[in-house]
Amino acid sequence: MKLSTRSRYGLKAVIDLAIAYGAGPVSLPVLAGSQGISEGYLEQLLRELKKGNVVDTVRGAQGGYELTCDPAELSVQRVLNLLEGSTAIVDCVGTLHHNCTSACSCSARPLFLKLQTRINDVLARTTIRELADDYVQQKARGIPCKNICEKA
Amino acid sequence: MKLSTRSRYGLKAVIDLAIAYGAGPVSLPVLAGSQGISEGYLEQLLRELKKGNVVDTVRGAQGGYELTCDPAELSVQRVLNLLEGSTAIVDCVGTLHHNCTSACSCSARPLFLKLQTRINDVLARTTIRELADDYVQQKARGIPCKNICEKA
């Protein structure tokens, strides 16, 4: 049930890009530095996001990464699907194709379907813009707090 | 985001036990055979469930496993927590202790909290009894379908 670091790093990078949306590209060193992670690793994640057409790149000096679309139009679901491969909790209950013909006899399937529905609901409804705005506002309120999540 | 096989196997075994609730213990070979998995592996899972006081055991011939309580009183959450270790999607957003003081500055945290809340909601509300009942009824309706989930 755990979200991978890929997802956490990648999602946060996308939020960073959303905050900078419209203000030109952000370079890899800046993005990686923002989270205190290695550039090499984050680069892989950004490449996936580029493949999925979520970010675009500008090469050469003063280049970097930027969102291809307005963060208000970008769902968390789309981002996580690219980073995680799929946001399905079990393979047979995927996003689009609820496999296992409905008649399938698995005692746990009704639970899995309900869970997946709720998860998809949150992921599809939440936009990157919302997260970016929340974050900016929180920072504006000047809360001085170390992110403790990446340690444990 | 994937649920482990531990969870899938273990949960289904618990549902099997729920169906047999009140009718004496069910042996490991029967439980494992029901899912077509190895006894050795399932035994480990059942031992976790025993440690967590969800199942009880009877040794010796005609022995086996049985639920310690009425399946109507047993939440899926309790079962999965034992099998999975924790149902938290990120360590800092655990079930009981929503760690990372609320002021924590992580841009993705609001999303994680919302997601976790919805997940916990489903897991806590769904009882093993419900799943067992659904399954029994579905079978009664005589639907002949192979479970294709465990293959992919």
Add this chain to the structure above:
DNA sequence: TAAAATCCCTAGTAAATTAGTTGTCTTACG
């Protein structure tokens, strides 16, 4: 009482996944 059926427990292992690192190449700006 011996054999058979059960659960109990530890340890090991193989495969898969995750989380990175390294290094070389290409593109663009000034």
Add this chain to the structure above:
DNA sequence: CGTAAGACAACTAATTTACTAGGGATTTTA
């Protein structure tokens, strides 16, 4: 040209997952 960027491939290390093997303890039953 020299430097600041991204593109890409390949390799590795660590961790987790999914088992397997094998011996021990307890209870029933013939």
